Amino acid sequence: MRIRFWGWLVLVALGLNLRPILTSISPLLDDIRLSTSMSFQGAALLTTLPVVCIGLVALCGSWIEARLGEGRGIALGLLCIFLACLARGFIADGNVLLATALLGGVGVALIQVLVPGMVKRQFVGCVALAMGVYSASLMSGGGLAALLSPHMAQAFGHWQAGLWVWLIPALLAALLWFRMPWHRPQALAQRVSFKAFVGNRRAWLLAIYFGFCNWGFMTMVAWLPAYYQQLGWSQQASGALLAWMTIFQVLAALSMPVLAHRIKDRRPLLGISLGAQVIGYAGLLWMPLAASAAWVGLVGFGLGACFVLCLLLSLDHLHDPRAAGQLVAFVQGFGFLINAIAPSMGGWLRELSGSFYSTWLVMLVSLILMLLLTLRFSPASYARINHPGQPSGAS
Known part of the structure; x- marks a missing residue:
């Protein structure tokens, strides 16, 4: 019971550290741009990188797991986040900020690659709930950073204070991590060929x-505060x-796995x-001031x-925890590269059109297309991914 309690606590602590490196930037973006002379597109790189x-x-997930293992990999990830936040507190330079975005991104990536497989091994019988708690913690960390960063900056009189403070959760998570037996040397996972997934449709x-x-999360993180600051x-x-928005993300991340545990499809x-996202973006596009809390809540x-349902959908496709974790790493790898387009696209459209309306329109159209694609993921189709090393299935 004690190990299980500490296990849940560690899972929450890890999740809380995965979004402040992104969401602490956006409420302070105007101050950062003025201080560093960065353009909208340059500032977008702080969330894109x-x-x-x-x-x-994430695309190197199998190699990382084989070489580092969960213990060292997650510890290294927390160290990268800590150092990135520390540097942001001392140097107010655009190029240094971009370097911290890279360093923090590596730290976040190491943790995100290793957590799903760890969850499938360590939380047997409650994988959906554990993924929900992890996802809710991840989103809560992002929301807390967005809420508290401008207040910290105001209290200390400089925007840097709103960025460096997030080294504290990284330090606390590292202390918790080293209390657990998971960080100790373990049998390293067998490396799975990258081609096993590349060749699978x-x-x-x-x-x-x-x-x-x-x-849409990256778009909201990068540009929602700027959009409403533009509106006064x-x-x-x-x-x-x-x-x-984060409150509703957390509610969904906790409630959906409970329902998903009972429904295989x-x-x-x-x-x-x-559908909730479609309605929310439509509201942001056509009636942003009429019911802003409702639209943002629906998007959240x-x-x-x-987020949590897509992870579960990927985990569903393979029974072996190691293989399933590496499939999720592959999915997140290319998925986050797609996500990375969003902030830069939003910045480019903002500079081109003078507003963010075209950004919300792009979000709306893409989500309608994803609604149609959802029909292809029936449980009977899960066999179309075979165990790595076997011939890839047809789609």
Whole structure:
């Protein structure tokens, strides 16, 4: 029981550290741009680069697990996040900020690659619930950073204070991690050939689906505060709106796995989740001030649900925990590379058109296409991914 309690606590602590490196930036973006003379597209790289790192490192998931193992890999990830936040507190330079985005992104990626397989091994019988708790913690960390960063910056009189403070959760998570037996030397996983997934059309379909179902999160993180500041809101109010979105992400991440545990077919829940996002983006596009809390809440609920349901959908395809974890790493790898397009695309469209309306329109159209793609993921189709090392299945 004691090990199980500490296991849940560690899972929460790890999740809390995976989004502040991204969401602490957006409410302070105007101050950062003025201080560092960065353009909109340059500033977008502060959220784009970590996501690119997450994608590229995830594609090396099998190699990382084989060489580092869970213990050293997750410890290294926490160290990278700690150092990135520390550097942000001392140096106010655009190029250094971009370097910290890369370093923090590597740290986040290492943890995200290793946690799903760990969950499937360590939380036998409650994988859906554990993934829900992990996802909810991940989203909570993002919301807390968006809410508290502008207040910390205001209290200390400089935007850097809103960024460096997030080294504290990384330090606490590392202390908790080293209390657990999971960090000790273990039998390293057998490396699975990257080609086993590259040659499988269902693996690619899952990666594309994960990417476009969830890429709205990066758009919201990068540009939602800036969008409402453009409409006359303050930094604190726009940051609070991003935190409000996170509340609904967390509610969805906790509630959807409970329902998913009883329903083998993920399609109805995915349809509800994508539909919520469609309505939310339509509201942001056409009536942003009429019911802003409702639109952002719907987007948040849809994003929170889609993230955890897409992970579960990928884990469902393979029974072996090691193989399933490496499939999720592949899916997240290419999925996050798709996600990385969103902030830069939003910045480019903002500079081109002078507003964010075209950004919300792109989100809306892509989600409607994903709703149609959802129909292909019937439980009977899971066999279209074979165990790595076997011939890839047809789609």
